[in-house]
Amino acid sequence: MAHPVSPLAPAEYPELPQIAGVRFATAEAGIKYKNRTDVLLVEMDEGTVVAGVLTRSKCPSAAVDWCRDNLPGGKARALLVNSGNANAFTGKKGKAAVQLSADIVSKALGVNAAEIFLASTGVIGEPLQAAKFSGVADDLKARLAPGPWMDAAKAIMTTDTFAKVATATVEFDGVPVSISGIAKGSGMIAPDMATMLSFVFTDAPISAAVLKGLLQPAIDRSFNAVTVDSDTSTSDTCLVFATGKAGIEPITSPDDPRAAVFSEALGDVLHELAIHVVRDGEGATKMVTVHVEGAESDRSAFRIAQSIANSPLVKTAIAGEDANWGRVVMAVGKAGEPADRDRLAISFGAIRVATDGERDPNYSEAETSAYMKNEDVEITVGIGLGQGRATVYTCDLTHGYITINGDYRS
Amino acid sequence: MAHPVSPLAPAEYPELPQIAGVRFATAEAGIKYKNRTDVLLVEMDEGTVVAGVLTRSKCPSAAVDWCRDNLPGGKARALLVNSGNANAFTGKKGKAAVQLSADIVSKALGVNAAEIFLASTGVIGEPLQAAKFSGVADDLKARLAPGPWMDAAKAIMTTDTFAKVATATVEFDGVPVSISGIAKGSGMIAPDMATMLSFVFTDAPISAAVLKGLLQPAIDRSFNAVTVDSDTSTSDTCLVFATGKAGIEPITSPDDPRAAVFSEALGDVLHELAIHVVRDGEGATKMVTVHVEGAESDRSAFRIAQSIANSPLVKTAIAGEDANWGRVVMAVGKAGEPADRDRLAISFGAIRVATDGERDPNYSEAETSAYMKNEDVEITVGIGLGQGRATVYTCDLTHGYITINGDYRS
Numbered sequence: 001m002a003h004p005v006s007p008l009a010p011a012e013y014p015e016l017p018q019i020a021g022v023r024f025a026t027a028e029a030g031i032k033y034k035n036r037t038d039v040l041l042v043e044m045d046e047g048t049v050v051a052g053v054l055t056r057s058k059c060p061s062a063a064v065d066w067c068r069d070n071l072p073g074g075k076a077r078a079l080l081v082n083s084g085n086a087n088a089f090t091g092k093k094g095k096a097a098v099q100l101s102a103d104i105v106s107k108a109l110g111v112n113a114a115e116i117f118l119a120s121t122g123v124i125g126e127p128l129q130a131a132k133f134s135g136v137a138d139d140l141k142a143r144l145a146p147g148p149w150m151d152a153a154k155a156i157m158t159t160d161t162f163a164k165v166a167t168a169t170v171e172f173d174g175v176p177v178s179i180s181g182i183a184k185g186s187g188m189i190a191p192d193m194a195t196m197l198s199f200v201f202t203d204a205p206i207s208a209a210v211l212k213g214l215l216q217p218a219i220d221r222s223f224n225a226v227t228v229d230s231d232t233s234t235s236d237t238c239l240v241f242a243t244g245k246a247g248i249e250p251i252t253s254p255d256d257p258r259a260a261v262f263s264e265a266l267g268d269v270l271h272e273l274a275i276h277v278v279r280d281g282e283g284a285t286k287m288v289t290v291h292v293e294g295a296e297s298d299r300s301a302f303r304i305a306q307s308i309a310n311s312p313l314v315k316t317a318i319a320g321e322d323a324n325w326g327r328v329v330m331a332v333g334k335a336g337e338p339a340d341r342d343r344l345a346i347s348f349g350a351i352r353v354a355t356d357g358e359r360d361p362n363y364s365e366a367e368t369s370a371y372m373k374n375e376d377v378e379i380t381v382g383i384g385l386g387q388g389r390a391t392v393y394t395c396d397l398t399h400g401y402i403t404i405n406g407d408y409r410s
Numbered sequence: 411m412a413h414p415v416s417p418l419a420p421a422e423y424p425e426l427p428q429i430a431g432v433r434f435a436t437a438e439a440g441i442k443y444k445n446r447t448d449v450l451l452v453e454m455d456e457g458t459v460v461a462g463v464l465t466r467s468k469c470p471s472a473a474v475d476w477c478r479d480n481l482p483g484g485k486a487r488a489l490l491v492n493s494g495n496a497n498a499f500t501g502k503k504g505k506a507a508v509q510l511s512a513d514i515v516s517k518a519l520g521v522n523a524a525e526i527f528l529a530s531t532g533v534i535g536e537p538l539q540a541a542k543f544s545g546v547a548d549d550l551k552a553r554l555a556p557g558p559w560m561d562a563a564k565a566i567m568t569t570d571t572f573a574k575v576a577t578a579t580v581e582f583d584g585v586p587v588s589i590s591g592i593a594k595g596s597g598m599i600a601p602d603m604a605t606m607l608s609f610v611f612t613d614a615p616i617s618a619a620v621l622k623g624l625l626q627p628a629i630d631r632s633f634n635a636v637t638v639d640s641d642t643s644t645s646d647t648c649l650v651f652a653t654g655k656a657g658i659e660p661i662t663s664p665d666d667p668r669a670a671v672f673s674e675a676l677g678d679v680l681h682e683l684a685i686h687v688v689r690d691g692e693g694a695t696k697m698v699t700v701h702v703e704g705a706e707s708d709r710s711a712f713r714i715a716q717s718i719a720n721s722p723l724v725k726t727a728i729a730g731e732d733a734n735w736g737r738v739v740m741a742v743g744k745a746g747e748p749a750d751r752d753r754l755a756i757s758f759g760a761i762r763v764a765t766d767g768e769r770d771p772n773y774s775e776a777e778t779s780a781y782m783k784n785e786d787v788e789i790t791v792g793i794g795l796g797q798g799r800a801t802v803y804t805c806d807l808t809h810g811y812i813t814i815n816g817d818y819r820s
Contacts, residue, residue: 342501
């Protein structure tokens with residue numbers, strides 16, 4: 001599991017603010033890994049509300065089923081996350097394991113099981129030994145504290161090579177409202193729901209209904225707009241918890257102007273976490289941003305951008321620093337969306353390489369090749385049919401991806 | 411371009427029969443490669459009919475456009491194929507290049523341009539220097555001969571590491587009818603039409619309409635059922651030419667019982683060629699057959715099988731000889747097709763690894779790991795919902811794929 005840290009890892013990490021009403025601790029439960037933390041317990045004060053988005057996989061993990069049952073209640077008092085085992089495709093044993101996990105947390109913290117949220121990430125198909133949580137529960141409870149967030153981010157990592165955190169603070173009438181978020185994800189990442197685990201905490205006083213309404217659009221522009229390998233996880237979970245401890249009047253209507261401000265800040269945090277996930281894409285050496293414009297609709301632009309971002313041939317070309325825009329044409333062509341070959345325009349960065357369905361007359365191989373050496377590569381495709389636009393983020397496909405995934409389980 | 415020959419290459423090649431009414435020759439036109447043949451010219455006798463299936467890409471090559479225009483005529487006198495340049499996304503220059511190519515062939519052989527078929531494979535976006543064909547046209551014409559087919563198969567290769575040929579012979583009332591086919595394809599292979607170039611020749615006397623009707627179902631079970639990397643080519647072309655020279659009464663109705671016999675033989679040839687393409691998948695070290703059964707419909711089964719066969723995580727696990735059936739579960743879950751996690755059953759070869767939504771109680775890691783060392787790996791997934799079934803063929807995803815595609819163009 002000891003892969004080299006992604007060359008795209010952030011140079012420095014922000015200091016995440018403590019969130020009033022949130023305390024957490026991590027421990028080594030020995031689920032799979034040795035000599036590292038693999039369990040995160042978060043306790044939240046009474047009155048905390050929650051909204052979440054879960055994987056659309058038809059084979060979701062037992063923990064995802066559990067969260068889906070509890071989310072409609074909108075209330076949260078605890079979150080338990082483990083890494084090393086996804087508790088997915090574990091049948092009745094998996095269901096028993098989530099029940100046991102919740103029982104352990106319920107007993108330790110004296111909270112209702114319906115207000116406990118669970119997430120598991122790691123190997124699929126291996127029964128989760130939830131009893132191991134009881135061995136660390138008392139210790140976790142004794143060490144609950146409002147920081148440091150990096151510890152929480154580290155405990156939920158699997159093949160991640162760096163911890164993922166993001167934060168934002170907004171002020172309403174001079175009163176700060178903080179958002180602190182963590183995420184994990186590196187492979188099995190595709191834009192179909194929040195393709196990873198992400199947990200965001202805020203002290204905003206906001207109703208569960210409003211929070212829920214804000215979340216999906218923010219997910220669509222963040223976690224749903226990234227892809228590493230087109231593979232959608234069975235465990236994807238994004239939960240946002242709001243303790244309500246910030247000293248402002250509660251936000252109880254989506255029409256409250258503060259909802260839009262908070263939504264933008266929440267969107268920024270989710271977007272930053274999603275970008276971190278791409279930058280830690282398994283084997284990634286380059287960050288790739290694919291813009292599609294001029295499609296018949298935003299949805300069509302998104303599908304074309306996905307087709308480009310998921311193409312192994314586009315991604316290997318970028319890994320090879322090869323300005324192979326012909327493969328971008330191929331990916332547009334196979335997307336199944338309206339496109340007219342003879343209206344296509346393609347740019348790499350600011351360099352227009354193709355226009356009106358053929359190579360740009362001013363195309364310079366040397367100039368384009370030099371651009372491909374950048375760590376961040378932007379591809380812009382003009383479809384020339386309408387006003388639809390979308391952006392999808394991905395990384396290159398390298399030998400590192402093969403090495404990491406050729407023998408992950410053993 | 412000198413990649414090691416696929417370990418899955420056939421141990422021996424069949425002797426392909428000459429097809430009465432078909433003569434061909436190959437030459438070094440110097441389109442891109444040096445010291446190898448890169449152009450194939452086939453001349454066919456008057457009375458030859460043709461049926462074809464072309465890429466569904468929205469960005470087809472100029473040669474595909476040309477064939478699409480000529481196919482409705484149903485008559486063929488010549489085929490010109492070049493490797494090294496796909497003449498795709500070449501705008502007006504591409505259109506001019508196909509016209510010039512046809513003019514050269516028309517003049518050399520004295521045949522109508524409407525009965526000339528063209529195919530190009532190689533780099534996208536680079537103008538094709540069709541004038542180079544005129545330099546070799548007279549020489550090609552002088553050397554036209556009914557064999558050897560291996561020369562034809564070699565001239566159309568790009569990243570292929572072995573030539574692809576297949577043949578079948580059926581007898582009607584003791585009179586043999588022969589089919590000889592060649593194909594190329596190794597990357598940019600996905601099941602959406604014949605994702606490659608394939609040309610099949612038969613001396614069967616059969617009407618163009620009947621031939622057309624037989625072709626699509628045969629394609630669906632062969633070229634449309636294989637995938638290497640989920641990338642669909644701009645140039646996909648499968649053409650079947652029938653010279654009518656075999657001494658039997660013409661097959662002019664799909665209800666003629668001989669049509670079914672011929673169709674089966676044609677299907678066998680196309681299937682064998684398609685399997686060759688997978689076995690020469692870029693970087694392939696293992697051949698993978700994915701069977702899905704018990705889906706709600708055949709179409710649904712096909713989509714689930716595609717999702718498994720295209721999953722980078724499934725393919726890298728197979729490359730690593732890792733019996734990671736959890737990734738198969740993931741791929742079923744992301745397919746977007748009806749599936750019930752708790753009814754799934756998965757087998758690797760004859761070993762049932764999962765049943766009723768969890769690991770099989772008799773699962774043996776050692777036995778399954780031993781199976782994964784085979785060169786041919788079969789994955790069978792039971793969905794447990796209905797009678798739909800489908801089979802898709804693919805290969806593993808290895809370092810070789812990255813190496814081949816990280817710097818193909820330069």
